[in-house]
Amino acid sequence: MKSIxxxxxxxxxxxxxxxxxxxxxxxxxxxxxxxxxxxxILAHLEQKYGIEFISLGFEVGSNSVMNxxxxxxxxxxxxVKANIRVFSDKNTETEFGDTYFGIIIREDLEAxxxxxxxxxxxxxxxxxxxxxxxxxxxxSTKTYANFKQxxxxxxxxxxxxxxxxxxxxxxxxxxxxxxxKIFDIIEEDGFTGGIRVRFYSSEVFxxxxxxxxxxxxxxxxxxxxxxxxx
Numbered sequence: 001m002k003s004i005x006x007x008x009x010x011x012x013x014x015x016x017x018x019x020x021x022x023x024x025x026x027x028x029x030x031x032x033x034x035x036x037x038x039x040x041i042l043a044h045l046e047q048k049y050g051i052e053f054i055s056l057g058f059e060v061g062s063n064s065v066m067n068x069x070x071x072x073x074x075x076x077x078x079x080v081k082a083n084i085r086v087f088s089d090k091n092t093e094t095e096f097g098d099t100y101f102g103i104i105i106r107e108d109l110e111a112x113x114x115x116x117x118x119x120x121x122x123x124x125x126x127x128x129x130x131x132x133x134x135x136x137x138x139x140s141t142k143t144y145a146n147f148k149q150x151x152x153x154x155x156x157x158x159x160x161x162x163x164x165x166x167x168x169x170x171x172x173x174x175x176x177x178x179x180x181k182i183f184d185i186i187e188e189d190g191f192t193g194g195i196r197v198r199f200y201s202s203e204v205f206x207x208x209x210x211x212x213x214x215x216x217x218x219x220x221x222x223x224x225x226x227x228x229x230x
Contacts, residue, residue, distance in 0.1 A: 041066050041082045044096045049140040053080065070100070076211045078103055081131055101138040101147075102130030108144035113161060116189040117182055123166040123202075124182075127210045132160065158193030159226075164213055165197060166205035172220060175199050179222035187226040196223045 038055050045053045045068070056067040056075060064085060069078045082098040110126040117124060138147065151157050163182050170178065179197035186195055198217040200208065208216065 037063060037084050038066060040094070041084050041096065041098075042068065044084075045080075045082060045098060045100065048096075048098075048136075049100060051140075053082075070103075074211075077209070079131075081133070083133075097133045097136065099131045099133055101134045101142070102128070102132045104138075104140075105144045105147050106130045109159070110161070113159075113163070113186060113189075113191070117163065117185050120178075120181060120185075122178070123205060125164045125205075125208055125213075127162045127164065127213055129160040129162070132157075159191050160194050162196045162198060162213065164205065164208055164217075165199050166202045167199050168202055170199065175220065176222060180224075183222075183224040183226065187224075192226050194223065194225055196221050198222075 038058070042053050042055060049070075052071040053068045054071055054075075056069065056079070059065045059067065065081065065083045068080050068082060069075045070080070080098055080100045080103065082096070082100075085095045085097075086093070106128040109128050113126045113128075114124065137150070163186075165178065165182075167175070167178075175197075182197050183195060198213065198221050200217065204216050
């Protein structure tokens with residue numbers, strides 16, 4: 001009986017050793033692949049924008065989409081999503097994409113939206129979701145003025161932003177009415193895309209930043225998909 005058990009154990013052992021070896025090799029290969037892509041992406045971003053970027057690692061389950069941020073920036077507020085695609089059928093051509101230009105223009109874009117709604121009476125702040133991939137249309141030599149000209153020339157682009165509003169005594173119907181006013185004004189100003197409106201007490205409103213405005217909001221959020229007026 002002992003000899004049978006020993007034979008069975010040896011058989012399992014000789015099966016597991018190659019299996020673990022294969023898994024180890026695949027894991028090491030994947031890590032080396034990610035490291036190679038990470039270096040390529042960081043080098044591309046530095047060449048494109050003239051600044052150094054710090055890697056935050058690849059997204060779970062991906063070896064082509066990496067999160068990073070500009071050196072000296074905030075890893076949370078200034079997070080950049082960068083990707084790499086290698087086309088083996090195109091003589092191993094490599095294509096890059098990133099969202100950093102959205103960070104470059106976000107304050108100007110937020111100011112433009114705020115200016116459009118600034119005649120409304122309640123205190124407001126605008127936060128632009130900068131994770132928009134501009135597909136290498138813009139680099140460090142381009143400004144918000146270049147972006148506006150490109151947008152006004154009819155190129156398809158959709159805003160993704162949140163307007164935060166300070167209130168103390170509105171009920172939900174009054175909040176919805178105020179949100180609709182905001183949507184109408186921004187749409188009439190020529191923006192397309194997704195706009196959300198969130199409301200806060202005046203005390204909380206003073207503490208809002210682009211990294212905490214979602215977690216500090218109440219459960220009610222108003223949203224509209226804007227279309228350019230005909």
